[in-house]
Amino acid sequence: MMRLCVIPGDGIGQEVVPSAVRVLEKLLPGLEVTEAEAGWECFRRQGTSVPETTLQQMRECGAGLFGAVSSPSWQVEGYRSAILALRQSLQLNVNLRPVRSWPRISPRSDVDLLILRENSEGLYIGREYMQQSGNLAIAEAHISRQASEDIARRAVEVAVLRTSRRVTLVHKANVLPLTCGLFRDSCRRVLEEAGLRDIVDERLVDVAALQLIECPEEFDLLVTTNLFGDILSDLASHWSGGLGMAPSLNWGQGIALAEPVHGSAPDIAGTGKANPLAAILSSALLLRYHWHAGALADQLEGAVERLLAEISIAEMGGETTQRI
Amino acid sequence: MMRLCVIPGDGIGQEVVPSAVRVLEKLLPGLEVTEAEAGWECFRRQGTSVPETTLQQMRECGAGLFGAVSSPSWQVEGYRSAILALRQSLQLNVNLRPVRSWPRISPRSDVDLLILRENSEGLYIGREYMQQSGNLAIAEAHISRQASEDIARRAVEVAVLRTSRRVTLVHKANVLPLTCGLFRDSCRRVLEEAGLRDIVDERLVDVAALQLIECPEEFDLLVTTNLFGDILSDLASHWSGGLGMAPSLNWGQGIALAEPVHGSAPDIAGTGKANPLAAILSSALLLRYHWHAGALADQLEGAVERLLAEISIAEMGGETTQRI
Numbered sequence: 001m002m003r004l005c006v007i008p009g010d011g012i013g014q015e016v017v018p019s020a021v022r023v024l025e026k027l028l029p030g031l032e033v034t035e036a037e038a039g040w041e042c043f044r045r046q047g048t049s050v051p052e053t054t055l056q057q058m059r060e061c062g063a064g065l066f067g068a069v070s071s072p073s074w075q076v077e078g079y080r081s082a083i084l085a086l087r088q089s090l091q092l093n094v095n096l097r098p099v100r101s102w103p104r105i106s107p108r109s110d111v112d113l114l115i116l117r118e119n120s121e122g123l124y125i126g127r128e129y130m131q132q133s134g135n136l137a138i139a140e141a142h143i144s145r146q147a148s149e150d151i152a153r154r155a156v157e158v159a160v161l162r163t164s165r166r167v168t169l170v171h172k173a174n175v176l177p178l179t180c181g182l183f184r185d186s187c188r189r190v191l192e193e194a195g196l197r198d199i200v201d202e203r204l205v206d207v208a209a210l211q212l213i214e215c216p217e218e219f220d221l222l223v224t225t226n227l228f229g230d231i232l233s234d235l236a237s238h239w240s241g242g243l244g245m246a247p248s249l250n251w252g253q254g255i256a257l258a259e260p261v262h263g264s265a266p267d268i269a270g271t272g273k274a275n276p277l278a279a280i281l282s283s284a285l286l287l288r289y290h291w292h293a294g295a296l297a298d299q300l301e302g303a304v305e306r307l308l309a310e311i312s313i314a315e316m317g318g319e320t321t322q323r324i
Numbered sequence: 325m326m327r328l329c330v331i332p333g334d335g336i337g338q339e340v341v342p343s344a345v346r347v348l349e350k351l352l353p354g355l356e357v358t359e360a361e362a363g364w365e366c367f368r369r370q371g372t373s374v375p376e377t378t379l380q381q382m383r384e385c386g387a388g389l390f391g392a393v394s395s396p397s398w399q400v401e402g403y404r405s406a407i408l409a410l411r412q413s414l415q416l417n418v419n420l421r422p423v424r425s426w427p428r429i430s431p432r433s434d435v436d437l438l439i440l441r442e443n444s445e446g447l448y449i450g451r452e453y454m455q456q457s458g459n460l461a462i463a464e465a466h467i468s469r470q471a472s473e474d475i476a477r478r479a480v481e482v483a484v485l486r487t488s489r490r491v492t493l494v495h496k497a498n499v500l501p502l503t504c505g506l507f508r509d510s511c512r513r514v515l516e517e518a519g520l521r522d523i524v525d526e527r528l529v530d531v532a533a534l535q536l537i538e539c540p541e542e543f544d545l546l547v548t549t550n551l552f553g554d555i556l557s558d559l560a561s562h563w564s565g566g567l568g569m570a571p572s573l574n575w576g577q578g579i580a581l582a583e584p585v586h587g588s589a590p591d592i593a594g595t596g597k598a599n600p601l602a603a604i605l606s607s608a609l610l611l612r613y614h615w616h617a618g619a620l621a622d623q624l625e626g627a628v629e630r631l632l633a634e635i636s637i638a639e640m641g642g643e644t645t646q647r648i
């Protein structure tokens with residue numbers, strides 16, 4: 001029995017998640033869906049952005065679909081971004097962010113790459129201090145051999161599913177020789193031991209950003225640290241048609257949380273205009289990588305492709321997805 | 325008497341710097357030029373990538389033009405990137421990186437923005453540690469009120485020179501509330517006190533990266549921290565025609581070092597194919613911002629514009645620039 005924990009969250013999360021669930025239920029008859037809370041509204045009601053019950057539900061289901069959450073633009077005592085808390089508490093240590101061309105909405109027709117973003121450390125470990133004077137703030141970036149090897153092993157796993165097999169390690173080791181150096185060298189060793197020596201390449205992050213725009217065909221699997229992955233995946237979503245078309249999978253051992261990269265879009269929440277495709281494509285990642293149902297994922301992505309060939313994003317709303 | 329310290333460095337630095345110097349000498353008759361050493365070849369000869377005499381020459385001249393340096397791809401005991409050493413030793417605390425459309429080579433004709441990159445701190449302060457086990461490396465990012473206020477004051481100074489006046493602060497305060505928060509708030513206060521409240525906006529760095537590609541016209545002055553500025557300026561050079569057309573100015577109090585953003589390109593060094601325009605346009609930044617000779621800078625940029633309307637980058641070499 002397959003189980004899915006849905007966490008719609010705030011704003012359009014409440015709209016795109018039900019659309020994606022309907023699609024998944026079609027593909028997986030008997031899928032057992034439970035709903036859990038997280039986000040800003042949840043924080044206001046319960047004083048925490050991710051209640052313990054939500055973590056329990058996620059652990060029981062093994063698979064989850066997250067919508068989006070709002071965050072206050074000012075600092076709120078005790079508030080923590082729900083998605084960061086989920087990634088950390090559930091040890092979702094890798095974030096998988098595919099970027100590909102879609103009919104009509106993509107500026108090019110030949111882009112097909114996959115960003116593997118380290119999802120647990122770097123500058124995201126939450127170690128920041130303000131000196132007493134209030135004039136100097138310090139943040140620590142941690143890079144561990146363990147996490148670097150983990151993401152490289154995921155890269156090996158994913159590489160075999162792809163026709164084009166090239167791995168590009170993206171870092172800034174010319175300025176950060178110890179942290180980025182450890183990342184690069186640990187990844188490289190795992191990849192080489194897996195027999196992938198010939199396909200491993202590397203780029204400095206500044207150059208990679210430019211090349212993702214100038215020659216995206218140079219990339220196949222791009223493996224990088226947390227914050228670089230955050231920046232580069234938003235950037236590369238340009239080729240998919242923007243953030244509204246950017247899916248992701250927060251990926252741990254035996255547990256995965258699908259997450260459209262877009263935000264809660266309070267300005268269009270409730271208008272029925274929210275495009276559910278990023279949520280739907282995130283579900284396809286659950287199918288392919290977590291449930292090992294590649295054929296169903298192909299079927300789903302194929303349906304999205306046909307839909308996009310026929311109608312424009314502007315016409316797309318919760319209703320249209322019934323055609324998928 | 326105006327003085328210029330040239331630091332050609334390695335590879336094509338040796339070719340593009342003389343071209344730029346010829347142009348500057350035409351515009352500033354009597355310019356006194358002295359040459360100084362830095363870089364990898366210098367390290368191999370003298371054991372340091374930036375000799376003390378080079379720093380002295382720079383301090384005496386007040387203005388410098390840096391070419392490019394090679395760096396070993398492996399770690400070399402005692403070697404430090406020459407440009408990082410120069411920025412730090414000479415307190416060149418702000419890096420100015422304009423991005424604009426040029427005839428024929430730019431993918432759009434209407435881009436005109438200026439990136440102000442903090443140039444002294446963040447992850448560039450060189451505080452990195454490896455734990456004894458060798459399994460965890462830690463890097464510190466420092467953000468100070470002082471450096472943040474300094475760059476904001478530069479933004480005020482620069483804003484008055486531009487017709488379109490908007491400032492976008494780029495940070496990642498949703499994940500780094502203390503460091504990025506200090507940067508944002510310090511900048512904002514300086515800008516507001518200077519009466520620019522109405523034109524200050526902000527973006528998260530991931531969103532900014534995508535928007536620099538999707539809607540570059542949204543940006544005018546983009547003010548950001550060191551590493552974000554590194555990534556975003558390489559990326560945005562897409563609109564200028566790539567790194568070969570990306571100039572920059574490392575800017576301190578009463579001292580400035582112009583620097584083409586490209587590297588030493590050992591593969592084309594000596595072939596006469598190196599495009600000197602980034603070095604020449606970096607000289608224009610010295611004219612405009614350090615020597616306060618805006619009219620000469622306009623004249624120089626106008627000449628580059630006419631040249632590009634006539635010939636292609638492929639035809640461009642050291643010789644062609646005699647036409648500027």
Ligand SMILES: CC(C)[C@H](C(=O)O)[C@@H](O)C(=O)O
Nearest residue numbers: 081083084230261498499530
């Ligand atoms: C909302 C934010 C904390 C998050 C991140 O920085 O990881 C988002 O940008 C993402 O990419 O999922």
Ligand SMILES: CC(C)[C@H](C(=O)O)[C@@H](O)C(=O)O
Nearest residue numbers: 174175206405407408554585
């Ligand atoms: C060479 C490198 C240290 C440098 C940097 O990271 O600042 C370069 O990328 C730049 O942008 O000037």
